[in-house]
Amino acid sequence: MTPILEKKDIEEKKAKRLILFLRWMIFIVLMFLFLYSKEKESIKNIKLVNRLLLFFIISNVGLGFVPCKKFLLNKIRYSVFIFDTVFVSVLIYLASGADVELYMAYFLVIFMAALGQSILLSLIITFLISILYGAIVMQTNSIAGMYNTSVLIRIPFLFVVALFSSYFAQEAKKYKVNLRKVENLYGEVKSQLFQSAKLASVGTLASGVIHEIGNLLQIIMGTAESIKRHEGRTEENRKRIKDICEVAEQGGIISRGLLAFSHKGDERYENLDVKRILDESYELVKYNLEKDRVQVIKRYSEEPCSVSVNRNQIKQVIINFMNNARDAMKDGGKLLVTCKTEGEKVIVEFIDEGGGIPDKIRDKVFSPFFTTKEEGGGTGLGLSISRDIMTQHNGTIDFDSREGEGATFRIILPKCV
Numbered sequence: 001m002t003p004i005l006e007k008k009d010i011e012e013k014k015a016k017r018l019i020l021f022l023r024w025m026i027f028i029v030l031m032f033l034f035l036y037s038k039e040k041e042s043i044k045n046i047k048l049v050n051r052l053l054l055f056f057i058i059s060n061v062g063l064g065f066v067p068c069k070k071f072l073l074n075k076i077r078y079s080v081f082i083f084d085t086v087f088v089s090v091l092i093y094l095a096s097g098a099d100v101e102l103y104m105a106y107f108l109v110i111f112m113a114a115l116g117q118s119i120l121l122s123l124i125i126t127f128l129i130s131i132l133y134g135a136i137v138m139q140t141n142s143i144a145g146m147y148n149t150s151v152l153i154r155i156p157f158l159f160v161v162a163l164f165s166s167y168f169a170q171e172a173k174k175y176k177v178n179l180r181k182v183e184n185l186y187g188e189v190k191s192q193l194f195q196s197a198k199l200a201s202v203g204t205l206a207s208g209v210i211h212e213i214g215n216l217l218q219i220i221m222g223t224a225e226s227i228k229r230h231e232g233r234t235e236e237n238r239k240r241i242k243d244i245c246e247v248a249e250q251g252g253i254i255s256r257g258l259l260a261f262s263h264k265g266d267e268r269y270e271n272l273d274v275k276r277i278l279d280e281s282y283e284l285v286k287y288n289l290e291k292d293r294v295q296v297i298k299r300y301s302e303e304p305c306s307v308s309v310n311r312n313q314i315k316q317v318i319i320n321f322m323n324n325a326r327d328a329m330k331d332g333g334k335l336l337v338t339c340k341t342e343g344e345k346v347i348v349e350f351i352d353e354g355g356g357i358p359d360k361i362r363d364k365v366f367s368p369f370f371t372t373k374e375e376g377g378g379t380g381l382g383l384s385i386s387r388d389i390m391t392q393h394n395g396t397i398d399f400d401s402r403e404g405e406g407a408t409f410r411i412i413l414p415k416c417v
């Protein structure tokens, strides 16, 4: 997902571009009307017109260099609208008033003002335009010109356009604000979903880890017993005490690993060797895999497979692959885990000998809540969350599989140098 700040920048850039674009349109419309106007001969001061048009070009090019944030400040925007209103009015005046179609350029100014303004402000600007326009009509066509219906109809028309364009601009703005709120909410819900799915797998892992620690405690107790029985044989007992320390240390690593994994954790990315994360993840699922007679074969390439990742999230992906492989090999089997680099990429594969993925569900396995496991067996979130995690890491996830021939799940991450 694009960060919110970045999105705001993009929207501001778009708003600025739109205003500049409308100003270019004003210029083109004015040029066009001047060139093709039937009243060309009646233009009062062609030199001044040309200078004004040139000044308009320079002002628009100059505005292009004003940073977005400054450009969208109210005082700058209002100055631009007022300048354009006066500019168009002066040109209409110089071009002999309301008889020419130059009046249409006012619509572009109104559209511009409608962008991001309140309806009231748009109406105020339109009011200003109407006064100026009315003054020009009176000046050039006398009072009688004012009552000419074709001239009169133009003023309410300006208000109608202002009302509609600012109303739609307001609606679009409201829609954008709501969309941003929904996107924020979606981000929050998604992160909670990540955590829930992880906790669901922590539940399964916990029983395995408790067994594993139970086994280690058995070893500790047996060895301690032996020390007691062989009091006095210092050399042998020293070795036994060393064994106890090692086993207790291993127990600590496993329980700490589970604890760290279950934590929500931070968003930090670290440069890590994937092989290490694979081993740490394996420690957590080892008991469950062994219990179900799944033998894990690791085939890692020698070179470092460094990636910039969030450790817990990548563990979540790996554990999900290992659990899925175990579920797919109901009668046990081999799970080959490979890790290698290829150019600028680190590739990790999980190759199992399970039932594979039938063609008819190929397109669904990454969909949230899709599961073929019995009730209570799966949440259907593992692969969809894994795909999100990989996208966040600028990585990819895919698989090759045929029904009855096992499955190969693959993740590809950019290598860190």
Ligand code: ADP
Residues within 6 Å of the ligand: 320, 324, 325, 328, 352, 354, 355, 356, 357, 365, 366, 370, 371, 372, 373, 377, 378, 379, 380, 381, 382, 383, 384, 406, 407
């Ligand atoms: P869950 O494991 O909770 O069902 P996942 O999103 O991890 O959710 O997996 C979705 C579905 O993809 C599984 O229910 C299963 O049908 C299929 N699947 C995933 N991995 C494998 C695999 N290694 N072998 C066969 N099918 C798999």
